[in-house]
Amino acid sequence: MKLRQWIVALFALLRLRRRRPPSDEPGRLVEAGPPAPRGELAVIALLVLAALAAALFVVFYGIGASTQALGGALAGALGLIAAALIVAGKLLVVDEELPGHYPEPDPSEQESVGRIVAESGSRITRKRLLGAAAGTAGGALGAALIAPAVSLGPVFDPSPLYDTPWRRGRRLVDSSGEPLLATSIATGSFYTAFPQGAANSLLGAPVVVVRLPEDELELPPERVTWAPDGILAFSKVCTHAGCAIALYRTPKFEPVQPRPALVCPCHYSAFEPATGGQVLFGPAGRPLPQLPLAIDAGGALIAAGGYSGAVGPSWSGVRDEPPS
Amino acid sequence: MRRDPLQEPIRFLDERAGAAPLLRKALRYLFPDHWSFLLGEVALYAFVVLVGTGIYLALFFEPSLADTVYNGAYAPLQGRTMSEAYRSALDLSFEVDAGLLMRQTHHWAADVFVAAIVLHLLRIFFTGAYRKPRELTYLVGLTMLMAALLEGYLGYSLVDDLLSGMGLAIGYSVGLSVPVVGGDLGLLIWGAPFPGDPAFQSRMYIAHVLLLPALIAGLIGLHLALVASRHHTQFRRLGAQTERRLVGVPTFPGQAPRSLGLMFAVAAMLFALGGLVQINPIWLWGPYELALGTNGAQPDWYLGWLIGALRLVPGFDVTIGDYTLIANPFWGGVLLPGIVFAVLFALPWLERRFTGDHATHNLLDRPRDAPGRTAFGFAFLSWVFMIFVAGSADRVTVFFGIDYASQIWFYRFAVWVVPVLVFFAARRLCRELQRAEQIERSQEEAEAEGRLVGR
Numbered sequence: 001m002k003l004r005q006w007i008v009a010l011f012a013l014l015r016l017r018r019r020r021p022p023s024d025e026p027g028r029l030v031e032a033g034p035p036a037p038r039g040e041l042a043v044i045a046l047l048v049l050a051a052l053a054a055a056l057f058v059v060f061y062g063i064g065a066s067t068q069a070l071g072g073a074l075a076g077a078l079g080l081i082a083a084a085l086i087v088a089g090k091l092l093v094v095d096e097e098l099p100g101h102y103p104e105p106d107p108s109e110q111e112s113v114g115r116i117v118a119e120s121g122s123r124i125t126r127k128r129l130l131g132a133a134a135g136t137a138g139g140a141l142g143a144a145l146i147a148p149a150v151s152l153g154p155v156f157d158p159s160p161l162y163d164t165p166w167r168r169g170r171r172l173v174d175s176s177g178e179p180l181l182a183t184s185i186a187t188g189s190f191y192t193a194f195p196q197g198a199a200n201s202l203l204g205a206p207v208v209v210v211r212l213p214e215d216e217l218e219l220p221p222e223r224v225t226w227a228p229d230g231i232l233a234f235s236k237v238c239t240h241a242g243c244a245i246a247l248y249r250t251p252k253f254e255p256v257q258p259r260p261a262l263v264c265p266c267h268y269s270a271f272e273p274a275t276g277g278q279v280l281f282g283p284a285g286r287p288l289p290q291l292p293l294a295i296d297a298g299g300a301l302i303a304a305g306g307y308s309g310a311v312g313p314s315w316s317g318v319r320d321e322p323p324s
Numbered sequence: 325m326r327r328d329p330l331q332e333p334i335r336f337l338d339e340r341a342g343a344a345p346l347l348r349k350a351l352r353y354l355f356p357d358h359w360s361f362l363l364g365e366v367a368l369y370a371f372v373v374l375v376g377t378g379i380y381l382a383l384f385f386e387p388s389l390a391d392t393v394y395n396g397a398y399a400p401l402q403g404r405t406m407s408e409a410y411r412s413a414l415d416l417s418f419e420v421d422a423g424l425l426m427r428q429t430h431h432w433a434a435d436v437f438v439a440a441i442v443l444h445l446l447r448i449f450f451t452g453a454y455r456k457p458r459e460l461t462y463l464v465g466l467t468m469l470m471a472a473l474l475e476g477y478l479g480y481s482l483v484d485d486l487l488s489g490m491g492l493a494i495g496y497s498v499g500l501s502v503p504v505v506g507g508d509l510g511l512l513i514w515g516a517p518f519p520g521d522p523a524f525q526s527r528m529y530i531a532h533v534l535l536l537p538a539l540i541a542g543l544i545g546l547h548l549a550l551v552a553s554r555h556h557t558q559f560r561r562l563g564a565q566t567e568r569r570l571v572g573v574p575t576f577p578g579q580a581p582r583s584l585g586l587m588f589a590v591a592a593m594l595f596a597l598g599g600l601v602q603i604n605p606i607w608l609w610g611p612y613e614l615a616l617g618t619n620g621a622q623p624d625w626y627l628g629w630l631i632g633a634l635r636l637v638p639g640f641d642v643t644i645g646d647y648t649l650i651a652n653p654f655w656g657g658v659l660l661p662g663i664v665f666a667v668l669f670a671l672p673w674l675e676r677r678f679t680g681d682h683a684t685h686n687l688l689d690r691p692r693d694a695p696g697r698t699a700f701g702f703a704f705l706s707w708v709f710m711i712f713v714a715g716s717a718d719r720v721t722v723f724f725g726i727d728y729a730s731q732i733w734f735y736r737f738a739v740w741v742v743p744v745l746v747f748f749a750a751r752r753l754c755r756e757l758q759r760a761e762q763i764e765r766s767q768e769e770a771e772a773e774g775r776l777v778g779r
Contacts, residue, residue, distance in 0.1 A: 030577065067424045071599010074425070079592035082585045089581030096578055100354045100570050102555055102686050153512040153521070160517050161507055175615075192615050203517050206615035236615050241634060241653050242493035242518055246617030265619040266490060267635040268718060268728060281729050283634060285641030285652040312518065313497030314641050314651035315507035 031094045039091030043084045050080035162322035164204025164311050166291060171196040172209065172233065172301040179300040185211045185231050190248040190262070192236060193301070204311040206236035207291050208245050208262060209301070210273050218275045223308070226292035231301065232273050233291040235311045238264035240284035242313045245271070262288065276308070286314055354572030355579045356558035356565075360447045362586055364465075367440035368544065369590040370433045375537065377430040377598075384420055386412040387482060387529035389522045398607050406611035409484040409525060413606055429598025434476045436594060438626040441469050449671075449701050451688040453557045455681075459672040461550040466668050468543045471536050473626055478532040480604065480624060482525070487604075489612025490621050493518060494634070498657030503650050519614060557688045567686050620719065629708050632715030633660045636735055664708060692761075695754035703747035710739040 057073035059065075124130060154160055172180040172193035180193050191209040194200045214230040226232070236245050243266035250260045261270040261280050269282030277288030289307035296302050310318045338344035355361070388408040394401050396411065397418040416423040445465065448454055454462035477495070481488045496518045500510040515521025556572065558565050565571050573579050597603070609618070623631055633656030642650035667674070675697065676682060691698040714735035721728040 061421055064421055067422075067428070068599050070422055070425045071429070071595050071597075075592045075596035075599060077592075078588045078595060082588035082592055085581045085585030085588060089578070089585060093577040093581060095573075097357065097571055097573055098352075098354060099564070100555070100572065102568055102570055103553070104568075149512070152527075153508075153515045155508045155512045158507040158511070160511060163517060194615070201519060201614050203519070203614065237493075240639075241497035243490050244615050244617035247619060265617050265621055265718075266494060267631070268732075269639065279639045281732075282639055283637045283652050283656075284639050285648075313493075313500050313653065314648055315500040315510065316504050316648050316651070317507060318641075318648045318651070319643065319646045 031096045033094040036091045039087060043088050043092065046080050046084035046087065050077050050084065053077035053080055158315070158317055159322070161312070161315060161318075162310055163202070164307055165195045165198035165202055166204065166207075166303045166306050168303060168305050170198075170303045171296075172207065172293075172303070175200070179298075180209065181299050182229055182231060182295045182301055183299060185209055185301075187211045187213065187230075188250045193233065195303070203237055203242075204235065204307070206244065207233040208236045208248075209233045210248065210260070210262070212260065212274055216274050220276055223276055223290065223292070226276075226290060226304065228293055228295050231293055231295075232276075233293050233301070233303075234262060234271070234273065234277050235289040235291065235307060237312050238266065238269055238284060239286040239288060239312070239314060240264065240269045240282070241266055243267075245288070286318070351576040352574045353552065354555070354570055354574055356556050356570060356572040358559055360451075361556065363440055363444040363447055365583060365586055366590055367437055367444055369587040370437035370440055370594065371540065371544065372587070373433040373591050373594050374430060374437060375541075377426045377433060378533065378537070380426045381416065381423075381430055382533055384412060384416040384423060385409070385482070387525050389484065389525045401607060401610065404611060407484045407525075409482060410606070410611045413483045413485070417606065425595070425599050427598075428601075428603050429595050431480070431603045432597040432601070433594045434479060435603075435624060435626070436590075436597075438469070438472050438476060441465075441472060442626075445469065445668075446701075446705075450691045450698060451557070451559075452675075452685060452694060452697060453688055454672050455675070455685040456672070457554050457684055458550070458557070461547060461554070462672065463669060464543050464547045464550065466665065468540055468547065470665060471540050471543070475532060475536040475540065476624055476626060478528050478536070482528055482532055483606055484525070484612050485606040486609040486612050486616055486618055487606075487621055489519065489614070490617060491623060494631075494653070494657070496520070497651075497653045501651035501654035502658060503654070506651065506654075519612075555686070557686055559688050559690070565687060567684065570686065620722065622715070622719075628715045629712040630656055630661065632711040632713065632735075633657075635717065636711065636714050636732060636739065638736070660711070667704065692754040692757040695751045695758070698754050699747045699751035702750040703743040706746040707739060707743040710735065710742050714739070 053073055053076035057070060057077060060069045060073050121127065173196045174180055174191070174193060177196070179196070180191065185191060187210075189210075193207050193209050194205050198205055200206065209231060211229070211231045212227075214227075217224075217227060217230060217232075219227060234245070237243075238245055241264075243264050245262045246265050247263035248260070249263055249270065259272055259274065259280065261272055262277075263270045264282070264284075267283050269284035270280040271277045271284070271288040272280045276290050279285075279287060286309065289309040289311050291307055292304035294302050294304040310322065334344060334347075337347075386408045390408050391405055392408050392411050394404050394406055394411055394414065396402070396415050398414055401414065413427070417427055418424070448462060448465070477491065481492050481495070496510055496514060499513060500506045502509055511517070513527070514524050515527075555570060558570050558572065561571075573582075610616070622628070634653060635656075637652060637655045639652065641648050641652050678696070689697075691701075714732070717728055717731040717735065720726055720731060
C-alpha cells in the first residue's frame with residue numbers, strides 16, 4: 001500500500017516536471033527557465049500591499065493628514081512597487097547574460113558622406129566669396145536677433161550702480177520710519193537706519209550705525225568731522241558680495257580679536273569702524289563706504305553728505321568718480 | 325493554438341511606424357552588469373521626480389515680487405510685508421494639502437539629482453569611461469551638471485526668503501566681478517542694481533521652469549542616444565569581455581525590472597525624505613529684505629565649494645591705478661568653477677596628450693590600472709573638497725570654538741598642500757595594489773606548475 005502511494009507520487013512528480021518546460025526549446029529567442037510560484041506569490045503580495053499603501057495615501061490626503069503620514073504612505077507605495085519589481089527581476093525573469101558586439105565604424109560610409117557634400121558643390125566656382133557672404137548674412141542676422149536683449153537692462157551705462165538715496169541733510173530713520181536720535185545710540189550695540197522718504201530696498205539705502213568712544217577713533221584726517229559724538233554710519237551692504245552686514249563683533253570678554261568689527265555673515269569680511277571701515281579680515285577688497293553724519297537741532301542724526309565710496313559689491317570701474 | 329494578443333498591436337505599429345526592428349533591437353540592447361552603472365539612472369529618476377513635483381508646485385507658486393501683507397496660517401509671520409512669491413511659497417507649504425510634501429520632495433530630489441550626477445561623474449572619471457569613443461557622451465553629461473547647478477540655485481532663489489536673497493546678492497556680485505564687462509552684465513541680467521528690476525523674478529522663473537529643464541531634458545535624450553549608439557562600457561571579468569565583444573543583460577526581460585525597480589526605489593526614497601525629513605524650512609528664514617542677514621547661512625550642498633572659495637580668497641581687488649580690473653568674487657565665483665569645468669571638459673584630450681593613447685576603449689580601467697589618472701583625480705577631488713570644507717569653517721567656530729581666522733589661514737595653505745600629498749599617496753597605493761596582484765598571479769602560476777611537476 002505504502003509502496004504504491006510512493007510510486008504514484010513519484011510518477012506525479014515526474015509528470016509535473018515534464019509538463020513544465022525547463023529544457024531549452026530549440027528556436028527560442030529568450031532563454032527558458034523554471035517557474036517560481038513562490039516568487040510570483042511574493043510579487044503579487046507586494047503589489048497588493050503597494051495598492052493598499054497608495055489607497056492609504058488617498059485616505060490620508062482626504063482627511064488632511066500630516067506631511068509625515070502623506071510622505072510615508074506614498075513612499076511606502078512606491079517602495080513596495082520597487083520591491084515587487086526587484087523580486088520579479090530576481091525570481092521571475094531569466095538571468096541571461098548575452099554576448100554582443102561593439103559597433104565598428106564604417107570608413108566607406110564616412111567617405112561617401114564627404115563625397116556627397118563635396119560633389120554637391122561642384123557647380124560652385126567662387127566658394128570663398130559665397131562662404132563669406134553667407135557668413136556675413138548669418139552673423140548680421142544673429143546680431144539683429146540678439147540686439148533686443150539690450151532692453152533687459154541699462155547696459156553700456158554703469159551710472160545706476162552709483163545711485164544712492166543719501167543727500168546732505170537727509171534724516172536717518174529706523175525701519176518703522178522714526179528718526180534716530182543721537183542719544184539713543186549706545187556703544188557696544190549696532191543699529192540699522194534708512195534714509196527718510198526713500199525706498200528701503202535700494203542697495204544704497206540701509207546704513208549700520210555704531211558708537212565708539214571718541215578716543216578710539218582713528219579716522220582719516222578728512223573724515224574727522226564725520227562721526228559726531230563718536231557715532232559712525234556705514235553702508236550696510238558688504239563691498240565683497242552684497243550681503244547685509246548683520247554682525248557686530250564687540251568683545252565683552254578677554255578679546256581674541258581685539259578690535260570691534262562689522263562682519264558680513266556670508267563670507268565673514270570684517271570691517272573696522274574705528275578706521276573708517278577698513279578691511280580687517282576676509283575677502284572684501286574695498287573698505288565699507290562711510291556716510292558722514294551730523295546731529296540736527298532736535299538731536300536727530302542726519303547725513304552730512306554722500307558715501308565715501310561706491311556702495312555694494314565691486315565691479316570694473318567701481319573706483320571711478322560717480323558720474324555727476 | 326491561442327492567438328498571441330500582442331501580435332495585433334505589434335503589427336499595427338510596425339506597418340505604420342516600422343517599429344519592429346527598432347523595438348527588437350531596443351529590447352535586446354545589452355547592459356553590462358555592475359552596480360556603479362546605476363548611478364546615472366538614479367540621476368535620471370531624480371529628474372523625473374523633479375519634473376513631477378515641480379509641475380505641482382508651479383500650479384500654486386506666484387513668481388511676483390509685488391508687496392503683500394501676510395495673513396496666512398503661520399502666526400509668527402502674520403502682518404509682515406513680503407513678496408507674493410514668498411507668500412505663495414508659505415501658503416503652498418501650510419495651506420495646500422500635500423503642498424509641503426511636494427515642496428520638500430522637490431528640494432530633496434534636487435540635492436539627490438546633483439549628488440547622483442557627481443557620483444556618476446566620479447565613476448566615469450576613475451574608470452576612464454570618457455575615452456574614445458565616448459567623449460561626446462561625457463561632454464553632454466558635464467553640460468548637464470552645469471545646467472543642474474544653475475537650475476538648483478535658481479530654484480531656491482525663487483522663493484524670496486532671506487536665504488534666497490542672500491544667495492542672489494552673492495550671485496549678483498559674482499556677475500559684477502567679471503573683468504571689464506561685469507557691471508554691464510549684472511545690470512543686464514538684473515535689470516537694475518541689486519535687488520534688481522521686479523521683472524528679474526520673471527526671468528528667473530522662466531529659466532527655472534522652462535529653459536533649463538528643457539535644456540536638461542534635451543541633453544538627457546542626447547546623452548542616452550549617444551550611450552546607446554556606442555553601447556555601454558564594461559569591466560573585464562572572467563576574460564569573456566574584450567574591446568570588441570561585450571557581455572550584458574538584455575533590456576527585456578533582464579534589465580527592465582531592475583531599472584524600473586530602481587526608479588520606484590529612488591522615488592520612494594525621495595518622497596520618504598520629503599515627508600519625514602525637513603528641508604529648507606522657509607518660514608523660519610522670513611522674507612528677504614536688503615538690510616537683513618543671518619549668521620550661519622549655507623547654500624545647498626552642491627554650491628558649498630563656491631562659498632568656501634569665496635571665503636578663502638584674501639581681501640583684494642585687482643586694480644590698475646584707480647581702475648578695478650578684477651573684483652574679488654571673481655576668484656571663487658567664476659575662476660574656480662571655470663577651472664574645474666575647463667579641466668573636466670578637456671580631460672579626454674588632456675589624457676590623450678599625456679599618454680599618447682588614441683585607441684578606442686570599450687573596456688574600463690579599474691582605478692589601480694591607471695595610477696596617473698587616479699592620482700590626478702584624487703588630488704583634484706581633494707582640492708575641490710578642501711575648498712568645500714573650508715566653507716563650513718564658520719560652523720566649526722560656532723560648534724567647537726576654533727578661531728575662524730586661524731581656520732581660514734590653515735585652509736589657505738592646506739588647499740594647496742593636501743592635493744600634492746594625496747597625489748603621491750594615491751599613486752603609491754595604485755602601484756602597490758598592482759604589485760600585490762602581480763605577486764599573487766605569479767604565485768598561482770608557480771603553484772600550478774608545481775602541481776604539474778608533482779605529477
